[in-house]
Amino acid sequence: xxxxxxxxxxxxxxxxxxxxxxxxxxxxxxxxxxxxxxxxxxxxxxxxxxxxxxxxxxxxxxxxxxxxxxxxxxxxxxxxxxxxxxxxxxxxxxxxxxxxxxxxxxxxxxxxxxxxxxxxxxxxxxxxxxxxxxxxxxxxxxxxxxxxxxxxxxxxxxxxxxxxxxxxxxxxxxxxxxxxxxxxxxxxxxxxxxxxxxxxxxxxxxxxxxxxxxxxxxxxxxxxxxxxxxxxxxxxxxxxxxxxxxxxxxxxxxxxxxxxxxxxxxxxxxxxxxxxxxxxxxxxxxxxxxxxxxxxxxxxxxxxxxxxxxxxxxxxxxxxxxxxxxxxxxxxxxxxxxxx
Amino acid sequence: xxxxxxxxxxxxxxxxxxxxxxxxxxxxxxxxxxxxxxxxxxxxxxxxxxxxxxxxxxxxxxxxxxxxxxxxxxxxxxxxxxxxxxxxxxxxxxxxxxxxxxxxxxxxxxxxxxxxxxxxxxxxxxxxxxxxxxxxxxxxxxxxxxxxxxxxxxxxxxxxxxxxxxxxxxxxxxxxxxxxxxxxxxxxxxxxxxxxxxxxxxxxxxxxxxxxxxxxxxxxxxxxxxxxxxxxxxxxxxxxxxxxxxxxxxxxxxxxxxxxxxxxxxxxxxxxxxxxxxxxxxxxxxxxxxxxxxxxxxxxxxxxxxxxxxxxxxxxxxxxxxxxxxxxxxxxxxxxxxxx
DNA sequence: CTGAAAGCGCTTACAG
DNA sequence: CTGAAAGCGCTTACAG
Numbered sequence: 001x002x003x004x005x006x007x008x009x010x011x012x013x014x015x016x017x018x019x020x021x022x023x024x025x026x027x028x029x030x031x032x033x034x035x036x037x038x039x040x041x042x043x044x045x046x047x048x049x050x051x052x053x054x055x056x057x058x059x060x061x062x063x064x065x066x067x068x069x070x071x072x073x074x075x076x077x078x079x080x081x082x083x084x085x086x087x088x089x090x091x092x093x094x095x096x097x098x099x100x101x102x103x104x105x106x107x108x109x110x111x112x113x114x115x116x117x118x119x120x121x122x123x124x125x126x127x128x129x130x131x132x133x134x135x136x137x138x139x140x141x142x143x144x145x146x147x148x149x150x151x152x153x154x155x156x157x158x159x160x161x162x163x164x165x166x167x168x169x170x171x172x173x174x175x176x177x178x179x180x181x182x183x184x185x186x187x188x189x190x191x192x193x194x195x196x197x198x199x200x201x202x203x204x205x206x207x208x209x210x211x212x213x214x215x216x217x218x219x220x221x222x223x224x225x226x227x228x229x230x231x232x233x234x235x236x237x238x239x240x241x242x243x244x245x246x247x248x249x250x251x252x253x254x255x256x257x258x259x260x261x262x263x264x265x266x267x268x269x270x271x272x273x274x275x276x277x278x279x280x281x282x283x284x285x286x287x288x289x290x291x292x293x294x295x296x297x298x299x300x301x302x303x304x305x306x307x308x309x310x311x312x313x314x315x316x317x318x319x320x321x322x323x324x325x326x327x328x329x330x331x332x333x334x335x336x337x338x339x340x
Numbered sequence: 341x342x343x344x345x346x347x348x349x350x351x352x353x354x355x356x357x358x359x360x361x362x363x364x365x366x367x368x369x370x371x372x373x374x375x376x377x378x379x380x381x382x383x384x385x386x387x388x389x390x391x392x393x394x395x396x397x398x399x400x401x402x403x404x405x406x407x408x409x410x411x412x413x414x415x416x417x418x419x420x421x422x423x424x425x426x427x428x429x430x431x432x433x434x435x436x437x438x439x440x441x442x443x444x445x446x447x448x449x450x451x452x453x454x455x456x457x458x459x460x461x462x463x464x465x466x467x468x469x470x471x472x473x474x475x476x477x478x479x480x481x482x483x484x485x486x487x488x489x490x491x492x493x494x495x496x497x498x499x500x501x502x503x504x505x506x507x508x509x510x511x512x513x514x515x516x517x518x519x520x521x522x523x524x525x526x527x528x529x530x531x532x533x534x535x536x537x538x539x540x541x542x543x544x545x546x547x548x549x550x551x552x553x554x555x556x557x558x559x560x561x562x563x564x565x566x567x568x569x570x571x572x573x574x575x576x577x578x579x580x581x582x583x584x585x586x587x588x589x590x591x592x593x594x595x596x597x598x599x600x601x602x603x604x605x606x607x608x609x610x611x612x613x614x615x616x617x618x619x620x621x622x623x624x625x626x627x628x629x630x631x632x633x634x635x636x637x638x639x640x641x642x643x644x645x646x647x648x649x650x651x652x653x654x655x656x657x658x659x660x661x662x663x664x665x666x667x668x669x670x671x672x673x674x675x676x677x678x679x680x
Numbered sequence: 681c682t683g684a685a686a687g688c689g690c691t692t693a694c695a696g
Numbered sequence: 697c698t699g700a701a702a703g704c705g706c707t708t709a710c711a712g
Contacts, residue, residue, distance in 0.1 A: 044449070046452070047453065049454050049455075050393055050394050050453075050454065051394055053390055054388075054390050054391055059390065061434070070410070070416045070419045070420045071413070071416045071420050073413075073416075075416075076410045076416040077411050080410045083410065083435065083437075087437050088437070089437070091437070092435065092437055093434065093437070094401070094434045095432065095434075095435070097423075097426050097428070097429070097433070099428070106384075106386070109341070109384070109386040112341050112386070112388075113387065113389040113390070114389055114432065115389075221616075254620065276411070276561075277617055280561065280590060280594065280617075281620070281621075281622075282621075282622040
């Protein structure tokens with residue numbers, strides 16, 4: 001490809017002048033500008049982003065570290081939101097192949113070596129060392145679903161506490177008192193917040209929290225199945241269960257039906273996320289809606305603001321959550337033996 | 341961050357020597373090597389990938405152009421396969437924000453300006469101008485699901501013809517003679533191939549091809565619904581329908597049930613892809629299995645081979661497809677009026 | 681308004 | 697085995 005030197009020679013000016021017209025400096029005469037423009041046209045010249053980045057320190061690239069499979073519908077939708085916000089912004093997206101378990105690996109070095117202008121992080125445990133590193137660094141960063149703040153670090157998440165709280169209230173309103181919770185892997189902010197929402201929900205309904213009604217899973221379908229299995233093995237299984245994700249909820253329902261029970265006839269189930277599948281699954285899922293696409297898009301908008309304006313103070317954003325009621329929840333079944 | 345100069349000064353050698361130990365040149369004495377190593381350690385030095393790329397012409401970055409939403413489960417799984425193959429390869433992945441509809445936009449320039457070592461392309465129409473540009477360029481390229489070949493251009497796909505062919509044969513074996521096909525947007529290789537499989541399948545079963553039994557959709561759930569609606573409006577609706585994607589198949593089933601019919605009681609439906617949801621949907625989907633993860637991973641493996649070895653001849657790969665029989669297909673219903 | 685020169689952080693012949 | 701020098705393709709003071 002043609003370089004800036006070729007253009008300069010073609011136009012009969014210096015490379016400095018070419019650089020100035022490329023970068024829209026005002027102090028270039030119209031005549032010169034025209035000559036340069038047509039030379040650029042003629043040679044189909046495009047500035048080399050790499051070389052430019054080396055001297056300006058800007059790469060027009062934002063990195064993304066997502067430590068969860070892309071096949072997870074939440075991740076897919078998040079990425080789609082990120083992609084949308086990036087379109088026409090001039091920035092491209094780089095997915096970092098981070099070696100998180102390798103002690104000698106430094107995420108910061110990785111970013112700096114790539115000259116990244118900023119990064120968005122999702123799915124890294126709250127106490128992983130790279131979080132501290134990121135806070136100390138001056139790389140503009142947005143965390144999704146992890147409550148980290150810093151000089152150049154903001155975060156965005158849904159109102160997880162209230163989300164689960166609404167789910168519990170909904171079930172209470174249907175007469176349920178034995179409400180279990182299938183949590184996400186603890187150690188992540190979201191998981192903790194939702195668990196908190198569960199406990200507060202119970203408390204506000206004057207229901208005693210019972211350890212046996214708490215199971216943990218990895219947000220997946222299989223995880224939901226396994227957790228549900230344990231709950232069904234209980235002496236007195238719950239009549240309703242709130243799940244930390246729609247995938248887990250679908251897994252739980254699958255398990256319930258495998259035992260010969262029905263949803264919501266015997267057990268009511270609530271999901272979390274409101275992914276596309278929640279609508280299509282049978283029974284369709286009552287679930288907590290998160291505006292995932294929006295979370296992705298806004299994380300990028302704020303990241304770009306931070307990149308382009310050093311004074312921009314990193315935001316801490318909580319998107320509202322809402323309850324979507326469908327077919328997987330219903331009135332509690334009046335049990336034959338009124339044991340409780 | 342420390343630069344190679346800092347390391348050279350710290351170690352008391354020249355930058356050339358530091359460069360040599362970084363790049364594992366043999367002609368460095370053990371003593372010098374050690375001095376340099378500890379200086380690197382001390383200063384936590386990491387070579388700047390950008391600067392290195394400027395001189396070597398390598399960026400250790402492969403680009404991906406995916407013109408279909410990430411929320412499409414096929415795309416998500418493809419990306420996951422790509423990601424897996426990239427792990428520990430030293431390469432990072434860049435998603436290009438391509439302005440495909442902008443006449444003045446050049447994908448090649450974009451790649452060259454970013455110094456990309458290679459690209460994988462998915463979801464671009466067969467006759468889009470960038471395909472020709474790519475073939476003429478010397479950027480190593482792998483197309484997924486598009487039958488393009490070139491000097492530095494290979495492709496990978498599933499055996500689409502045979503996939504649909506198997507679906508048709510399966511339905512024929514169940515007694516179906518009125519078999520419709522919901523195709524993907526024509527103009528893409530996959531869509532054409534699968535349509536070909538449909539027609540061949542019919543021919544091999546001595547069933548006449550009828551235009552009215554062909555509908556086109558965009559692979560989505562909604563697309564499947566709309567296409568199915570048209571088929572149901574027909575004078576004599578089909579007793580079975582093969583769909584170009586699982587999402588479309590689920591949409592079709594949704595529509596069939598909305599009309600008060602049952603699957604497979606009244607209409608049998610076959611999908612394509614075998615995404616996760618196909619197993620979980622009710623009724624679970626009979627579908628053509630594609631090893632999507634594998635397609636993603638292999639596209640990268642071959643791309644890297646092409647990058648690292650200019651002699652490596654671009655592969656043209658066809659992964660086998662197989663039919664997975666589940667609950668959405670069944671014996672044809674013997675109709676009251678034996679009109680046909 | 682224009683251009684010569686230094687420099688971003690590296691690598692690569694080449695000379696010694 | 698080691699290092700001085702040129703160069704990758706740009707931008708940015710600075711002098712004129």
